[in-house]
Amino acid sequence: MFAFILRRLVQSAIVMLVVALVSFSLFRFVGDPVASMVGQETTLAEREALRESLGLNDPILVQFGRFVGRALQGDFGISYRLQQPVMELILSRLPATLELALVSGIVAFALGITLGVYTALNRRGWLSNFIMTASLIGVSLPTFLIGILLIWIFAVELQWLPSFGRGETVEVWGWKTGLLTPSGRASLVLPAITLGLYQMTLIMRLVRAEMLEVLRADYIKFARARGLTNRAVHFGHALKNTLVPVITITGLQLGSIIAFSIITETVFQWPGVGALFINSVQFVDVPVMAAYLMLIALVFVIINLTVDLLYYAVDPRLRVDRAAGH
Amino acid sequence: MNRIARAWDSDIAWSFRHSPVAVVAAVVSLGMILAAILAPWIAPHDPFNPASLNLMDGFTPPGQPNAFTGNSYLLGTDDQGRDILSTILYGTRISLFVGLSAVLFAMVLGISLGLLAGWKGGWVDSLLMRIADVQLTFPAILIALLIFGVARGFIPPGSREQMAIWVLIISIGLSEWVNYARVVRGAAMVEKNKEYVQAARVIGVHPVRIVARHILPNVMGPVLVIATIGLALAIIAEATLSFLGVGVPATQPSLGTMIRIGQKFLFSGEWWILLFPALTLLALALSVNLLGDWLRDALNPRLR
């Protein structure tokens, strides 16, 4: 058990190091850091001095080491565009993104798994067919279009819900949350649906496909042959076996939710890290891009780690705690 | 004639004829592709020619004469006075061009790398598959955005606009090669160890020939499915990037750009600027997706 976790941790560290390398290369080679920082009237000598003071003349490996060292302390430099420390920028916008991702993630999981199981068990029912067709429309609708349509219906025509921003926020232990105010919650509804819908359809289709696969398995046939009730076969045996592979993929979906929030945040002018990233791409604000990449990688690594541990808990075949005897 | 008859009678054709959804999807996709190709001839106006635009024509509602100029447009005009119908035709052309090119690029890249990995094995395989694994953990749209951002960093600001479309194609293509590579690699590894392939190698048949004759035909089905669904994904990705304002330049609007423009006028009541491009995009993505979905089921009857 311990060795397993340790191995996973080492693997995660390697992934982070690779992403750091990509990040660093972005930072170092995309555009000229010095040119991005100084004005037109700076002399060549001044530029060279700045170059030296930034350590840009040191060997690449030394520079990379320094980059990683600083990153570990949360120092990603200064945004070219906003002239503020990147970490500060990201931290101030992170709560908005995390709250949005969390709420839509929960909705996507709960609905996705329920609908997936339903459509797998009632494969030929009209409601299943309807859900499956609707889900294809859901997959074909780009996230931004879903957002715009929701704004159109619920904000412009019906005027029930706000169309942009986070509403009122309150600070709890240094975390700016919108979940505690009525306007904050109202503002969250449309973005959360927009972000969750696509993931939900994906999870649903995945659960359905996986469940259909499991329902054909020999042990399901044998469970039926033993006269177990449909309920026991479907929810006792099939569901658990379905969820094992689903855990992995849905875990990664949760990571995608954070990445996809880029689009949702743009549509709803949600003040999160995704919107920050889009602006940095438009203005080639490399420090922010690099930091965002590292942040997303970190999120994925943490999710992967959690998924591995969950997997370990669910699937006894991975626990080689007892020697297999005959 | 005999061949055609046989094709008509094949399982795939039978399944196609008996799936109304697939037939409708195919007709809609083909119709839209045709309309996009013929855009320069069938579009009533040329939306890319600034000289032909009249700002006074702006915001003309669909089917009604403009308050100032009296000109009437079937689907109305946008803020610049561009005819929506013509812009949609040209925009679909751009969306489809980017989508198809990106799919082609991803397919060629994915198949080549997949074959390389499966055939060579060893460290080449490990390296490529590790890259694939890492890339798969990130959503394609994020990869495309990053590649797009990096590419913009390298291209001097002056030529960014004209290079945008190619950067877009490469970004989307690079973000979707993995699925092809995985399928092809799997098939290559299976076939490689079959006796007839071994025998062919022993007698000195060129590997490229073996690959072309024995491995590629085996993966055509899955590759076709991935490519069809990939086309829908690429069209959506292009629209998304353009919507985010990092795609094709606003002077040559694709469907995504049109939706971005239309969104601005949602609150002021000019709904047609948004609605028609949005419906076009949906119809395109949905029909291609439905085709892909049907194709997957048809090629894999076990799943029905």
Added chain:
Amino acid sequence: MSAPLLSVRDLIVEFPTRRGTLRALDGLSFDIAPGEVLGMVGESGAGKSLTGAAIIGLLEPPGRIAGGEIRLRSERIDTLSPDAMRRIRGKRIGMVFQDPLTSLNPLYTVARQLTETIRTHAPVSEAEARKRAVALLDRVGIPAAARRIDDYPHHFSGGMRQRVVIALALCAEPELVIADEPTTALDVSVQAQIIDLIKEICAERGASVLLITHDMGVIAETADRVAVLYAGRLAEIGPVREVITNAAHPYTRGLMGSIPTLTQETDRLVQIPGAMPRLTAIPQGCAFNPRCREVMDRCRTDRPEALTTGEGRQVACWLHADDAQEAARG
């Protein structure tokens, strides 16, 4: 013969496909007496496993029973509601599948799978169910059953898993056990043990067995009677010894000829020319006629009925039309 435990009459199983309806089983009839072991042999695709699935009510859609009837102790079971049929499965008819490696749910302990099954069919407490489960595992020959019961399936070897599967099939004391190729997936070294176990434990409980296999050797050692299937039809049925020593159907003779024996000195094994027809192309008349060495004109046009030629013995072959009349007279 006493009243049969299981009686199958004119069973027809069909699969609708786009090229028309395939008849996978066509007019199959046989009985199983209480306590009897009936072997069922045939090539792959002859419909052996389908027969088992049809009896236990687990035909995979779109396959369906299109005709005939199945009776268990003279009660018709093929027309029962799904829930009533479910109560019979496991309780009155147990089933053992081919592959013990995939028959058990990998995510649950053996204990959980056993107690769940026991409690589905009998109103007993968890503790009582567990006690029964341990006893049962012990009976099927799992060493240290009380300890091993909490292991997961992957902790057991293939042979041991098949013992667990047998315990599961028998845990509600069924009257009939359908064993569908129970040893095919196992090591040769444990095959005999498993077959012996099934025979022993069923004899002990008075359960009948339908033993589906393509291994005539297993049938010869285990079964009381044997039914030979060809292309979804019954070719021949009768007491094992008679069928083996004096096969009546040319197909059975071919089948016997393809088994090497130690006692007889034969230069080469006899082979049946050709292959079993696909379900899409079953010939008119007797399904076996294109491969038959003794084919007559009549075989190509008329389908032979199952003719009774002796005590518990039936043959579907025109060669025996006269014998049958004799048997009927005598």
